[in-house]
Structures are given as C-alpha cells and as structure tokens.
Amino acid sequence: MPGLTASLSSLGKDVWLQLNNEQLRFTVVPEQGSQVWAVLAIDTIFETYNIQSAVENNTINLRIPLAPLLRALRSAVNASSVSIRLTKKDNVPLLSLTIITNSLTASRPATSITTTTLNPDNAPFPEEFSANDSFGEANAAGFISHDRERTITQDIPVMVLAATTVASIHEPQCPQPDVHIMLPPLLQLKAISERFTKLALTTSSSGARDRRAADAPASSSRLILSANAHGVLRIGVETSALKIESKWEGLTNPELDPQQVEGGEEGVRGHASTKMKEREGEEAWSVVRVEGRDWGRVLGVGRLGGRVIACFCHEHALILYVYLSNDDMESVLTYYIASYSA
Amino acid sequence: MDLQLILTALNSSKSAYASFSLDAIVFFDKYNFNPGTAKGRQNLDDAEARFTCQLYNKALLSVFKGRLGDVKDKDTAVERCECYIQEQPDQTECRLIVKIICRHGVIKTYKLTYESVEVMHALFNKNAAKNTWTIGASTLRSFAEYFGANTEQLDISTENGRATFTSYTEKVMNGRDVLKQPLQTSITIDNLDFEDFTVEEQLHVGISVKDFKAIVTHAETLKTSITAFYSFPTRPMQLNYHEHGMQCEFTLMTIGDYRGGSVTPAPAAVQQVSAAPVEKPLSRQFTAQASSITTLQKSTTMPPPSEPASRSFTREPQSQRTQRPSPPPPKPSLGTESLFMPADEDEDRIWGEKNYDDEQDTLGWDASANNAPGLNVTRRESESSSRLPPYRSWHEDLNIRIAPTQRISDVKALFD
Numbered sequence: 018m019p020g021l022t023a024s025l026s027s028l029g030k031d032v033w034l035q036l037n038n039e040q041l042r043f044t045v046v047p048e049q050g051s052q053v054w055a056v057l058a059i060d061t062i063f064e065t066y067n068i069q070s071a072v073e074n075n076t077i078n079l080r081i082p083l084a085p086l087l088r089a090l091r092s093a094v095n096a097s098s099v100s101i102r103l104t105k106k107d108n109v110p111l112l113s114l115t116i117i118t119n120s121l122t123a124s125r126p127a128t129s130i131t132t133t134t135l136n137p138d139n140a141p142f143p144e145e146f147s148a149n150d151s152f153g154e155a156n157a158a159g160f161i162s163h164d165r166e167r168t169i170t171q172d173i174p175v176m177v178l179a180a181t182t183v184a185s186i187h188e189p190q191c192p193q194p195d196v197h198i199m200l201p202p203l204l205q206l207k208a209i210s211e212r213f214t215k216l217a218l219t220t221s222s223s224g225a226r227d228r229r230a231a232d233a234p235a236s237s238s239r240l241i242l243s244a245n246a247h248g249v250l251r252i253g254v255e256t257s258a259l260k261i262e263s264k265w266e267g268l269t270n271p272e273l274d275p276q277q278v279e280g281g282e283e284g285v286r287g288h289a290s291t292k293m294k295e296r297e298g299e300e301a302w303s304v305v306r307v308e309g310r311d312w313g314r315v316l317g318v319g320r321l322g323g324r325v326i327a328c329f330c331h332e333h334a335l336i337l338y339v340y341l342s343n344d345d346m347e348s349v350l351t352y353y354i355a356s357y358s359a
Numbered sequence: 360m361d362l363q364l365i366l367t368a369l370n371s372s373k374s375a376y377a378s379f380s381l382d383a384i385v386f387f388d389k390y391n392f393n394p395g396t397a398k399g400r401q402n403l404d405d406a407e408a409r410f411t412c413q414l415y416n417k418a419l420l421s422v423f424k425g426r427l428g429d430v431k432d433k434d435t436a437v438e439r440c441e442c443y444i445q446e447q448p449d450q451t452e453c454r455l456i457v458k459i460i461c462r463h464g465v466i467k468t469y470k471l472t473y474e475s476v477e478v479m480h481a482l483f484n485k486n487a488a489k490n491t492w493t494i495g496a497s498t499l500r501s502f503a504e505y506f507g508a509n510t511e512q513l514d515i516s517t518e519n520g521r522a523t524f525t526s527y528t529e530k531v532m533n534g535r536d537v538l539k540q541p542l543q544t545s546i547t548i549d550n551l552d553f554e555d556f557t558v559e560e561q562l563h564v565g566i567s568v569k570d571f572k573a574i575v576t577h578a579e580t581l582k583t584s585i586t587a588f589y590s591f592p593t594r595p596m597q598l599n600y601h602e603h604g605m606q607c608e609f610t611l612m613t614i615g616d617y618r619g620g621s622v623t624p625a626p627a628a629v630q631q632v633s634a635a636p637v638e639k640p641l642s643r644q645f646t647a648q649a650s651s652i653t654t655l656q657k658s659t660t661m662p663p664p665s666e667p668a669s670r671s672f673t674r675e676p677q678s679q680r681t682q683r684p685s686p687p688p689p690k691p692s693l694g695t696e697s698l699f700m701p702a703d704e705d706e707d708r709i710w711g712e713k714n715y716d717d718e719q720d721t722l723g724w725d726a727s728a729n730n731a732p733g734l735n736v737t738r739r740e741s742e743s744s745s746r747l748p749p750y751r752s753w754h755e756d757l758n759i760r761i762a763p764t765q766r767i768s769d770v771k772a773l774f775d
Binding site: 176 | 505546
C-alpha cells in the first residue's frame, strides 16, 4: 500500500478514491502528464471491510491528498495491526488510521519501505513475526525490557465527492492498440530512460534548464518508444547533438483473449494489432513520443513488482497495464501516457 | 566554577532558547582561558571571570555546516579544529578565528566578527516544574518520523497511564484547501516506556514541532536520553540531555489552556488557546518570575547584575544585531534555521497566520549572567577559546602551505 501510494503520488497531488462493495478505484488525473486508473480487489488491501453509503452499490467517492496519505501509511510499515476509518472531526471529513505497533518493532526504525500489501483491521502479519524470529539473539535482546503497545493515529483530511462531481471524470478513450508487448524489468527500463532523459536535457540548448524548473514538457527531453509485434522494444532519444537507442528483443507479445475483445474471434481478426503482425519494415513499428521525466515517474510503479503490458497506439498514446503480482488480474493499474507529435 | 564554553541562541519569535555547555576537559582536546587582559569583561574576580560575545549565527553555521561530509572524504578529512578569540587592541579586534585543519596540510581559516556584549540567559525555574519525564532520544526521534511534514504544534498529554504526543496544525481551511491541511498524528505510549515519568494526569502542554524535531534529532546522535521539566501550559518547558561533556538545554515556551485543564488539538479548541486566556497570565507570570530570581541572586554572594535583571521583553539581542559592524552576508543556501533538520517545505506557511510568536509568548531574560544553580544558561559565545599562541603561529602555517589539490608525496616524487 505505501508502494502503491508512492507510485501514485509521483504523478499527482491527490487521488480520487472510489470505494464500493466490490472494489477500490484509485484515479490520479494531474493537470499535466500521465494518468493512472487503478482497480484493486478489496482483499488486495483489506482483510475486513465495511462500507455503508446512501448511494447505489454502496459507493463512496473521496479526494485524498497523497503526501499525507503516504506519510501515514509509511508509519504503518512495521505495525502489528492497522485499521482505517472514514470519520468526521469538527465537520471535517477524515480518513483516520489507527496503527498498533509493539515497542520492539517501533524501537527499530523503519529503514525500508515494504511493498507488500497492508492488511488493516486488526490483521496480524504472520510474515512480520517470522522475520523477527530469524533475528535470533539480537531480537531477544530487544525484547528484554518490554513488549508494550504503541498506538499511532494518523488523521488525513479528505473531501467527500458527490456522485455528480465524479460523473464528469472519464477514463481516456484510445483507439485499438497496434502492439501489445510485455515490458522488460522496469528497473532496467527506468535506469536507461532516466539516463537518456538526462543526456537529452544536458545536451540540448541552455534554455533546457529553465524548462526543467517549470517542469514543462520540453521537446528536448522526449523519448521515442517503439515496439513491434515480434517481441522488440526500442527506446531512444534524439537531439541536435546526439541520437541513441536501446533495443530489447525476445519480449512477449501477449495474444488477445477473444472473450475480452468486442466481437469475439471476429473482433480479434479485425483488431489493429492483428493487422500489425503482417506489416514489415518501418511499417511494423508503432511509435510514441513521451516526456522523459513523466515517463520516469510512471516507471516508478516498478516498485510494486507487477507484470507490465504496454499497449502502443501509434502516434497517439501508450497504455501500461500493471498487473499486481500473484493476482488473478483483478487488481490492475492502468497508465495513460499521451504521445507528443513528432 | 568549571571551565566551559557555552553556546546559546534564541529564536526570532523568542519562544525557544538553546544552550550548549561544552566542558573544557571532557569536550575539548585543549582549552586555554586567560582572563587577565582582555577587555569586554566585567570587573570580576578570577572565579567569576568570563568572556562573552555575540556572533551572527548564520556566519558561524556556515563554518561548520556541511562538515559532516568531510569526514567521509578521506582527502579532505578534518583532523582538528582550532578556535581562538582575537581581541588585542594592536590587531584587528573582535574576531573569532576558526581554523579547520585538514589532511595534507590544508587549513581553512574563517574570521568571524563578534560583538563584545554581555549576554542573557533564559529563565527557567526548575523548582516550579513538577512535571518531569525522561525517555530515550531514539524513541522520541522515531515519533518525529510519523509527523506530517508541515505540522506546527506538538501537544503532549497524559491520561490513564499513557502519554500521547499529537502533532497538529492550527488552521481552518475551506473548500479544496481542506486537503492542504497537514496530517494530524497522535502517538500513544505506555508511561512505563519512559525511564522516569512524573506528570500530572490530564495535563496538556504544547510546543513547536520544529523545535521538537531539531532537539530529538540532535539528542539521538548522542544516543542519550532526554529529560523534560515543565509546570503547566503557557510556562516554559525545559528539555535537556548531556553526553560527552556536552550539556544541552532547551527552554521552550509552551501553549495550552492550563485553566481548561485539557486542550484537545482539534482546531476549534485550539482557537481558544491563542485567544484571551493565554495572554494575561503570561505577562504577569513573567514579571513575577524575573523579579523572584533577582532577589535570589542578590541574597547570594554573587556580584550584583551589571544591568537591571528584568529587562525581560523589550531588550533582546535583535535590537543590538542591527548596530553591529556589518557581518559577512550569509549565503542563500544557509536559509534554513536548523542545523540538524532540513527545512520543511514552506509553501504551507504562506497560508497560515502564526499567532504563535505573539509578543506574550516570549521567554524572560536575565542579564546578570550569573550561574545560579538551575538557571545556568548564559548567553556567552566563548567563555574562552583554546588560545594558542595566536596570530603568529597562524602566519607560520601560511608559509608552509601548499596547493590543496596536490599531495605532498606527489610533489616530492617529482624531485626525487
């Protein structure tokens, strides 16, 4: 959960969270840059879950600032139990986290942020305790003085959104993707992308520095991503001074599932990506241009460790589906990254 | 009296005062103090002799800040630091000279202008502070990890055998701004987690989160325990710890409605705190405190204070600061006020009105600078300094200096 929040917070200031009986939807739509639309199964995050709302299907819409949420969740990393409630204090709606840690775990400061999911509502962490046991004697020394509870509450201000407000927020519409491809390990991709972005920024004209300060999309930091239906992904950068490209081969192009495609078998046959397979040469490549820094932030989702399928809509957009690991595809984050024109 | 160097500072809103007493023997490798000739000194016998001065804090910080990294970099590692006061009338006067001696004969010399003034110390009546607790600094430091980045106040309270630390921000927001309200965090621990705990039940007392963070961060580096003393809200709280010949004392003004008994940190309740109830008792209380201390001093064998002891509110180093010979302008990068904590993002401060630094919320002052027990926090920059044979030796060092980029061994190799 802290990992998810950290990934989201790199893209925007606050998140629209929609909760209902079946799922949680996290949506970040920043004024500029890429969007995330995440759908998570409730048991991905919560062990027990109660929701009551006057709205149909028990839906609650919240706007939550990501920075405090992240801070609050990080303080729960070593917790023995966590619960989160939507409540009101002095007429201000709050998400209130109650975190219980014992003194032992608390006295050892959290040095890393785990990306495992959080099980609030008095759910003990079996793996947490087994990890402690492996510390053996060092651990026993920590235990000698006490094993008392520490309670931390974190109150995050939120806004409750009316159904009419959220009705105007729509998931982006994209044409049929030309290429579906499984991305290589994101850490690798991120390192190379960031290197290219930096090169592009430093080798372009002196004005680049001003643009960086404003964080406006500068043509100088655009990365060119392209993929074909034969397992090849290219990422490159081109400025007046240099041209570099990295290439991955042997990647998987996932087949479309006829049951998921409109029109079934017929739909697959007529799908843009099926036609793409027959093309050759430059025609076989689907190309998008993304802003390097924004792309780097998107790749931060790698911390969640999911499988990532990139869908290229030639000269239009790049869509990433991040499937959270060991999950039956119920929990997926969808990133929409618009392509700049050449 | 033990020889010591005492560094003190007061924040601009006069709500927080820090004092570090460095023991001459334990803390320093070498320490010389010759009270004989120097001027700027009161007419005191040897036991009471001292040297006091005032320095521009940012200038002093610029010398020492960032030196932590030097230790790691072996080529420029600091071997030792020598400081001395230059006050001979035949030389440029009023300079604190700091020499940082690094490896390979690299010497960095800083000359800071000081103002030779009598310094003041914050009043704190430990006898009245019935509430006290002691706890490991690392525990408090771990609390700071949980607090939101921009929270302002920290409320400390006790109830049913448990102590609660709540960080909150006193701000009323509307509309979308509600989301900018910083996180409110409460941490509740068992009283038994303290090494020592004697606090009135249901007492709430509030200090600044920023001060708290700075103090616990420093204390944690010393791996020590912090002890707090306080009486009730709107009166000062003292936090202290000592280690390695360093005695650190912080006197912080507290907020909270002591007559209400319990101040919840909820915005509505906090509003009352900044309103009427606090102001009146504060001023009354300070005059009373200041004068009581004066009599205490007069009844002892201490010499009379050189200036009226109760120049509490109006007179303060700030007024003197403007008149001093212009100090070197601080670098913009030194904008942060705290030595140990990175400055919080100040975006939020633009919104908030800080009624925390009302004139009433200031500490009282005593100019006499006598080290009466319990209030021995004098504002003296350097009781003395390791007075090495001053200026001459430095000159000699200059002569043997070589270019800092080249190792001596390299130079020799060329001529061998």
